[in-house]
Amino acid sequence: MKKIVTLAGDGIGPEIMAAGLEVLEAVAAKTGFAYETQAKAFGGAGIDAAGHPLPEDTLAAAKSADAILLAAIGSPQYDQAAVRPEQGLLAIRKELNLFANIRPVKIFDALRHLSPLKPERIAGVDFVVVRELTGGIYFGEHTLNADSARDVNDYSAAEIRRIIQQAFEIARGRSKKVTSIDKQNVLATSKLWRQVADEVANEYPDVSLEHQLVDSAAMLMITDPARFDVVVTENLFGDILSDESSVLPGTLGVMPSASHSENGPSLYEPIHGSAPDIAGQGIANPISMILSVAMMLRDSFKETEAAALIEAAVDKTLSQGILTRDLGGSADTAQMTAAVIANL
């Protein structure tokens, strides 16, 4: 019996978590996957319940889980607060050593018309952003004074090496091309990043490596996105570029992710946030969460059939024109979830 800890969080989090768990239950009934879930307070909900966005028992449960599903955290209510829900997200990533964040970017056939890019520009787009998740400026010292502020960007060669290696491993199972993105014309961390990337590339003669500077890479992601296969970059650049890449499929609402450590449990979550602008209305797109469940089944539990069933059901649902509002349709979260389950 696999133990899955669920962190629904805030805003649309509970709505899409419910959708993801319904799909998990339906696919498990088909394939015989045996699991139990344990829901824990996290984010703003953790602050409300226990005064901390990552309560102690939530962290303990996550550490002993076989996998963790996270929906979304964050609420405008905490914008001026001393303790923010986002601190819980950073803390769980750090505590579980989830250094490798995998964010696939693919275009659904049924959604091609939603992309703001011309059809010829999105033809053949299929890449993965490999984002370093436990280092860099997110975790350096932050100092805020009345008239000055400072954020430190730190990377060790070892931290860089393990994420670059992860990217090369993923590229081996794909089109064997790694694009490493940095700002080595300015940043010392990026100079080290590029040097380590070159060293790692020597261990993978079957995989090609190109370097891009982050500013022009941001431009290429829109003008020539089909050139990318595996993109690897530091924490902050990966955050920005992965949201940018959601423009290609047309919405953040379909983008899942997986975060892995060296040997502990992995965590699966949509790349988007708690969408306070649409929370509580039952209209959030559940696909990002449902596809995060599929990633969990494949990566953590080797349930490839169950994962493929979910992905095919999502494809079919979208091609039937069952679309939430962010996709230009009028289906609500429950209708879209029911359609995915019917298509399983």
Ligand code: NAD
């Ligand atoms: P957001 O990703 O929550 O929303 C950006 C836009 O995308 C909004 O218009 C929203 O309605 C839309 N959107 C996002 N997911 C959607 C879905 N599933 N279906 C339909 N529309 C969707 O980003 P934001 O508004 O900048 O941030 C809101 C809060 O979320 C902030 O507190 C932020 O810190 C937090 N956040 C959390 C995570 C996370 O939990 N991993 C990620 C990003 C942002």
Ligand code: IPM
């Ligand atoms: C993400 C989010 C988080 C990040 C925030 C909410 C701290 O934007 O998961 O992409 O910046 O990593």
Ligand code: MN
């Ligand atoms: Mn982000």
